[in-house]
Amino acid sequence: MLRNRDVVIEFRGVWYRYPHSDDYALKDINLRIYRGEFVVVVGPSGCGKSTLVRCINGLIPHYYGGELRGQVIVCGLNTKEVTVQEISRYVATVLQNPEDMLVTDLVEDELAFTLENLGYSESEIRERIRWIAKLLDIEHLLRRSTLELSYGEMQKVAFATALILRPKILLLDEFTSNLDPYSAQYFASIVDELRRKEGTTVINVCHRLEYFLKYCTRLIVMNSGRVVADGDPRTVLYDMLEDYNYPPLVFIFKNLRELVNLYGKPITVEEGRLVLEKFLKRISN
Amino acid sequence: MVLRRSSVTTALFYKSRETVLHKLNPLTKLAVILIITAALFNTDNSIKLAITLTIVLILLYLGKVLRSSLELITTLLPMFILLFTVCVLSWMYVADKPPTTAITIATFVTTRLIILTLALPILYSTTRLSDIARSLLLLRIPFSVVLPIILAYRFIPVLLKDLATVYESQVSRGLSFRTKNPVKIIKNLVPVTIPAVIVATLRAIDLAEVLALRGVALSRVRFRPSITHYDILLLTAVIATVTILLIT
Amino acid sequence: MRNSSRELVIEVRDLWFRYSRDSPWVLRGIDLELYSGEIVAIVGRNGCGKTTLIKHFNGLLKPCRGIVKVLGMDTRYVSTSELSKYVGIVFQNPIYQFSCSTVFDEVAFALKLRNLPSDVIEKLVNSVLGELGIVHLANRCPYDLSLGEQRRVSIASVLVYRPKVLVLDEPTTGLDYRSKSSLLNIIRREKERGCCIVLVTHDMEFLCELKPDRVVLMDNGKVIYIGDPREVMYSPELLSRCNLVEPQVPALSRGLLPARPLSAKEFLSEFVKMRDVDGTP
Numbered sequence: 032m033l034r035n036r037d038v039v040i041e042f043r044g045v046w047y048r049y050p051h052s053d054d055y056a057l058k059d060i061n062l063r064i065y066r067g068e069f070v071v072v073v074g075p076s077g078c079g080k081s082t083l084v085r086c087i088n089g090l091i092p093h094y095y096g097g098e099l100r101g102q103v104i105v106c107g108l109n110t111k112e113v114t115v116q117e118i119s120r121y122v123a124t125v126l127q128n129p130e131d132m133l134v135t136d137l138v139e140d141e142l143a144f145t146l147e148n149l150g151y152s153e154s155e156i157r158e159r160i161r162w163i164a165k166l167l168d169i170e171h172l173l174r175r176s177t178l179e180l181s182y183g184e185m186q187k188v189a190f191a192t193a194l195i196l197r198p199k200i201l202l203l204d205e206f207t208s209n210l211d212p213y214s215a216q217y218f219a220s221i222v223d224e225l226r227r228k229e230g231t232t233v234i235n236v237c238h239r240l241e242y243f244l245k246y247c248t249r250l251i252v253m254n255s256g257r258v259v260a261d262g263d264p265r266t267v268l269y270d271m272l273e274d275y276n277y278p279p280l281v282f283i284f285k286n287l288r289e290l291v292n293l294y295g296k297p298i299t300v301e302e303g304r305l306v307l308e309k310f311l312k313r314i315s316n
Numbered sequence: 317m318v319l320r321r322s323s324v325t326t327a328l329f330y331k332s333r334e335t336v337l338h339k340l341n342p343l344t345k346l347a348v349i350l351i352i353t354a355a356l357f358n359t360d361n362s363i364k365l366a367i368t369l370t371i372v373l374i375l376l377y378l379g380k381v382l383r384s385s386l387e388l389i390t391t392l393l394p395m396f397i398l399l400f401t402v403c404v405l406s407w408m409y410v411a412d413k414p415p416t417t418a419i420t421i422a423t424f425v426t427t428r429l430i431i432l433t434l435a436l437p438i439l440y441s442t443t444r445l446s447d448i449a450r451s452l453l454l455l456r457i458p459f460s461v462v463l464p465i466i467l468a469y470r471f472i473p474v475l476l477k478d479l480a481t482v483y484e485s486q487v488s489r490g491l492s493f494r495t496k497n498p499v500k501i502i503k504n505l506v507p508v509t510i511p512a513v514i515v516a517t518l519r520a521i522d523l524a525e526v527l528a529l530r531g532v533a534l535s536r537v538r539f540r541p542s543i544t545h546y547d548i549l550l551l552t553a554v555i556a557t558v559t560i561l562l563i564t
Numbered sequence: 565m566r567n568s569s570r571e572l573v574i575e576v577r578d579l580w581f582r583y584s585r586d587s588p589w590v591l592r593g594i595d596l597e598l599y600s601g602e603i604v605a606i607v608g609r610n611g612c613g614k615t616t617l618i619k620h621f622n623g624l625l626k627p628c629r630g631i632v633k634v635l636g637m638d639t640r641y642v643s644t645s646e647l648s649k650y651v652g653i654v655f656q657n658p659i660y661q662f663s664c665s666t667v668f669d670e671v672a673f674a675l676k677l678r679n680l681p682s683d684v685i686e687k688l689v690n691s692v693l694g695e696l697g698i699v700h701l702a703n704r705c706p707y708d709l710s711l712g713e714q715r716r717v718s719i720a721s722v723l724v725y726r727p728k729v730l731v732l733d734e735p736t737t738g739l740d741y742r743s744k745s746s747l748l749n750i751i752r753r754e755k756e757r758g759c760c761i762v763l764v765t766h767d768m769e770f771l772c773e774l775k776p777d778r779v780v781l782m783d784n785g786k787v788i789y790i791g792d793p794r795e796v797m798y799s800p801e802l803l804s805r806c807n808l809v810e811p812q813v814p815a816l817s818r819g820l821l822p823a824r825p826l827s828a829k830e831f832l833s834e835f836v837k838m839r840d841v842d843g844t845p
Contacts, residue, residue, distance in 0.1 A: 075740045076710050094525055115528040124529050127738070131522045134530070136330050136445045136470055148531035174332040178325055178473050182610045192530070208738045211609045211766040212809035238740055241769070241812060276741035279769065279812045279828040286832055300815045307820050314839065478660070484624050485661035488653045489721065490677040492645035507663035507673070514707070515659060 038104075039200055039232050040064040040087055045101035047082060047091060056082045058256040060101070064234070066199075069226055069246050071264070072236045074253035080236040083253070084204050087234065088122045089115035106199055120149055123198035127205045129182070129189035138180075138188055139173045142195055149196075163195045167221065183214060190218060194225060201225075203235040207242060215242045222246075241278045244298045265296045325473050327381065327388035328440045337379035337442040342451040344547040345439040348375070348554050352435050355558040356428045365427060371557060372435045381437040388437070389430060400426045445470055463532070467523070475516055482511045571635075573728050573760050574598040574621055574651070578630035581616060590616045592785040593630070598760050600728060603751060605763045605771050605793070608782035609807035614764045617782070618731050621762070622651040635728065648674075652722035653731040658714040661721070662706040667698065670706050671721045678725070692724045696750060712743030719750065730754055731762040736770050748774055768811040772797065772826040781806055794824045 040062070047057040057079050064070060072080050085091040089110050092099040103110040106121045123145075126132055135141045139160060146156045164170045167187050172180070180188065186209075193201065201222065207215035223246040226233050235243055240250075250264040252272060260271040268281050269291065277285065280303050284291055290310050297303040332338075337345065355368050376382040389396075403422035407413045413421070439448075445466050452462045486507050493504055574596070581591040591613050598604055606614050619625040620632045623644040632639045634647055655661070664670040668689060675685045693699045696716045701709065706717055715735060722730065732751075736744055751761050751774065763776065771779070771793060779796045781789040783806045789796060796802055797814040810818075813831050817824065821838060825831040 075742060076712055088529055090525055090528070094528065114533075116531045116533055119529055119531045126526070130474065131519070132526055134467060134470065134523070134527065137332070140444060140446045145530040148533075176325075176329055176331070178329060178470075205738065209610075209734075211807055212768060213609065213807040216809060238738070239769075279772070279831075280816060282828045283813070283816070283831050283835075287835070300810075300812055303812075303816050304820065307816065311820060481655070481657075482660045484619070485655050486663070487644045488622055488624065488648050488655070489661070489674045490645045490648045490725075492643065492677075494643060494645075510663040511660055514662075518659070 037066040038063050039066050039106055040234075041102075041104040042086070043102045043104070045086065045099070045103060047086065047100070048098045049082075049095065050097045052097075054256075056256050057086070060258060062251075062258065062261070064232060064249075066232055067226060067230045069223060069233045069243075069248045070235065070251060071240065071243050071247045071249070072234065072251045072253060073238065073240055074259075077255075078253040079256040080253055081204060082256075084124070084202050084234065084236055086110065087200065088124050088202055089113070089118040116148075119145070120196075121199040122202060123193035123196045123200070124202040124204060125190060125193045125206045127208050129185040132189040132192065133177045133185065136176055136178060138169070138175050138177055141177055141188055142173075142191055145192060145196060159195050159197075163191045167191050167194070182209075186210060186214065186218075190221075194221075197229060198231060200232045200234065203233065203237075205237055206235075207237060207239060212242070215239075219243055219246060239278075241280075244278070264298055268298065269296045323384065323387040323391045324476075326384040326441075327437045329473070330444050331381070331384075331441050333380050333442075335379050335442065337375065337438065340442075340550065341547050342439070342443045342447050343454070344551055345443060346451070347551060349435055349439050351554050351558050353432060356431060360424060362424075365424070365431070367557070369431050369434075371554070372431055372438070375438050376434065379438055379442045381441045384441065385434050385437045389434060392433065396426055396430060399429065471519070471523075474519070475512075478515045478519070479508070479512045482515065483508055485511075570599040570601050571728075572597060573600050573635055575633040576617075576620070576630070577632075579617075579620065579627050579632060580629035581620070581625060581627055590785055591620075594785075594787055596780065596787065596790070598729065598762065600760050601755060601758045602778065603755050603761045603763065603774065603776040604778045604780060605765060605774075605776040606780045606782060607764075607766060607768075607771070607796070607806070607808065609766065612782045612806065613785045614782055615733060618653060618733060618762065618764055621647075621729065621731060622653055623647045624653075645677075648727075649725065650727055651729040651731065652725070652727035654715075654718050654722050654733065654735065656734045656737065658706070658711075658718040661718060662714075665705055666703050667706055667709075667717050668693075668702045670717055671724050673721055674725050688724055689720075692720045695753070696720050696723075697746065711738050712740065712746075715739065715743070716746070716750075723754070727759070729760045729762060731764070733764045734766075735763070736765060736767045744770060744773075766808065768797070768808060772811045772813055775826055783807075794826060797826060798824050 041064070042060040042062040045057055045060040046055050048055045060083070072083060074080050082091065085095060086099070086103045087105055089105075091097065092111060093115050099111065105118055108118065110118060133141055135144055142160050142163065143156050146159065160173070164173055167190065169184070169187050169191060172184055172188065177185070177188065203222070206218070210218070219242050222233055225231055237243065244264055247264045250260070250262065250267045251258055252260040252267065252275065260267045262271065268277060269285060280300060281298065284297055284303065284306070290306055294306040294309050295302070297306050352368060352372060356365070359365060373382065376385050400422050403425050404418045407418035407421055408415060449462050449466045452465075453459060491504055491507060493501060495501060576594050576596040579591050579594040580589060582589045594617060606617065608614050616625065620627065620639065621634065623639040623642060626640050634642075635650055637647070639647060662670055664673060671692060672685050672689045675688060690699070693702055696719065698713065698716050698720065701713060701717070706714060709717065719732070735747055739747065751763070754761055763774075765771065776793055778790060779793045780787055781796055781802060788805065789802055797811055798818055800810055800818075803810055813825055813828055817831060817834075821831070821834055823834040823838075825834045
């Protein structure tokens with residue numbers, strides 16, 4: 032029996048239909064996500080990735096209505112039976128646009144906002160603000176107005192408001208769409224660091240796999256509401272899928288089967304270069 | 317058309333500084349503004365108006381918001397001029413007063429409003445919205461009323477920016493307001509108004525989701541700001557001055 | 565390599581810009597020339613001034629110092645609605661411009677503003693809808709569409725009046741692969757028509773697929789480099805100066821392959837050439 036790994040999220044026979052739609056956005060989803068995984072969910076527009084995220088943080092069914100069949104269990108709670116606010120004790124969501132996430136006028140108050148709502152003590156809140164400000168290097172922003180931040184600063188603050196909760200589950204809904212690649216990589220590395228230290232489960236929904244393959248422990252590919260592939264990223268990208276839009280690196284090596292058979296399946300640029308170097312050394316001998 | 321949003325944001329939103337006013341209980345500042353308003357609207361005497369103006373200017377200086385407050389007035393100057401003109405015209409033609417009387421009344425009305433607007437940063441620039449929220453909660457106003465008020469205020473600059481973005485998008489497609497025809501101007505306002513309203517509505521919907529995701533509606537905000545001796549001093553001074561003004 | 569009949573469409577000389585006297589300079593001494601029939605990418609991190617720069621191309625912003633000329637016209641003396649006939653800017657978020665109830669009306673908007681007769685409008689709109697592959701959406705409400713479809717509608721609403729310069733502000737954010745490919749084709753087709761396409765982006769992978777004619781690299785309000793995309797993509801120092809990450813294919817090939825491929829397909833053909841020359845293992 033797989034006893035040594037806690038299941039933090041479970042989808043049991045989930046079908047979901049949005050209120051004014053005829054077609055199901057999620058079809059027969061059965062998933063078990065374990066504590067500490069870095070899950071990346073990809074798929075074309077309309078495949079159901081964002082719908083999946085909303086099922087986990089409780090917005091479905093409470094805010095979107097529609098028809099939710101089956102069960103979604105998050106940290107032991109059935110999402111149909113508890114409110115979004117109760118789920119927010121364990122699940123933090125970071126959205127695509129940081130401007131949508133900021134609701135107060137001062138950065139310090141912004142960081143304290145969720146914790147105040149959940150009933151944390153003043154000293155605990157102060158301690159956590161100190162911690163997160165140091166981690167994300169935003170100490171100089173604490174007394175600034177949220178209305179006058181630059182885009183990059185807003186992104187950091189929005190991120191901090193999610194991480195400050197030390198959530199069990201961190202949901203990232205296409206948060207890199209508006210970011211430049213450098214910032215995207217920076218946040219991805221911070222998220223991974225936290226995951227390793229605190230055992231946070233990370234679910235990252237995105238279009239651009241490239242930034243996250245370095246940290247990804249599990250890759251889920253969706254299409255038209257179904258899970259089409261699920262597993263270790265190397266296996267999924269090289270063996271499971273046939274018709275998919277791969278990151279350039281993977282596309283290249285999938286067409287160079289002989290290298291892959293000899294030297295392994297690279298998913299990051301560093302791994303790709305190693306494979307290439309070994310191959311070039313070999314043919315020059 | 318460049319919306320001078322920056323002076324509005326500076327004067328009417330919190331600026332972190334170390335001044336006497338920043339240390340005061342928000343209710344004190346709210347009380348001061350209400351007292352000043354009462355004083356303004358109870359007098360037709362220009363000397364009393366001048367004294368009230370001086371009090372306001374002193375308070376603004378103490379809060380280090382004097383310059384931004386004056387900038388706010390300069391930005392809103394067109395509005396005050398419009399108000400002045402409307403006042404004069406309505407007193408002349410609707411109330412049938414002679415021009416000199418109309419102008420005097422209009423001057424008083426406009427001056428009062430200017431002084432009141434000048435005074436607003438005393439509260440809004442020196443107090444965090446969350447402190448204002450907590451003070452209103454102290455007054456036993458329910459959280460479900462306080463939160464929307466605070467959020468609406470906080471999102472004003474955001475909505476103004478959205479309006480500017482909508483305007484830019486439409487103008488970039490050829491929309492123009494350079495016409496003397498008022499009908500045309502109103503017709504051209506439609507492609508700016510519709511997206512602006514829709515974007516604002518979409519923002520409200522997203523905001524409701526975000527608030528739920530951030531735990532709103534669980535427990536009340538807890539911390540209470542304290543009352544210091546500055547509060548008592550200031551209140552006494554203002555009440556005293558105003559009482560004197562009202563009596564004499 | 566360059567078409568000798570190309571026209572200077574936009575000229576920027578020593579452009580300095582800031583929003584007010586108290587705020588810092590956003591653009592510092594930009595010099596730029598844009599010609600018809602080329603694809604130019606303006607690249608840099610968030611906040612380097614890219615969007616501010618393109619707003620000068622149609623007069624939304626006027627220079628504080630320096631001069632911006634569109635087809636010889638000084639933007640300080642011409643209104644934006646006049647300049648918009650020649651320079652069409654498609655902004656990042658299509659929601660901010662939708663003001664009509666059907667896609668057809670939305671695309672026809674700019675033409676209706678110019679008081680063209682309705683049969684002409686109908687012809688032009690239908691042709692542009694056909695080019696962008698959204699004829700089937702003509703009677704749908706713009707707000708009901710997916711992001712990729714909405715972007716195509718907003719591009720259509722600008723292309724319908726055939727501007728000489730098409731400016732796209734971050735057109736790939738939030739798009740999936742299929743929408744990005746269709747965007748690539750749209751851009752290439754407009755280039756064939758002689759339109760100058762300016763692309764503001766930080767999506768380096770997309771640029772590697774697109775292979776623009778020139779790349780303008782910006783940092784902190786200044787232009788650091790203008791030139792061949794291969795030079796930029798293969799120069800980690802330049803890229804890191806602007807907070808940009810090396811795209812995958814150049815990062816893979818740098819120092820290992822003699823050639824400098826940008827896209828995955830180019831890499832494969834270069835690799836195969838090299839391997840066949842050196843002999844298979």
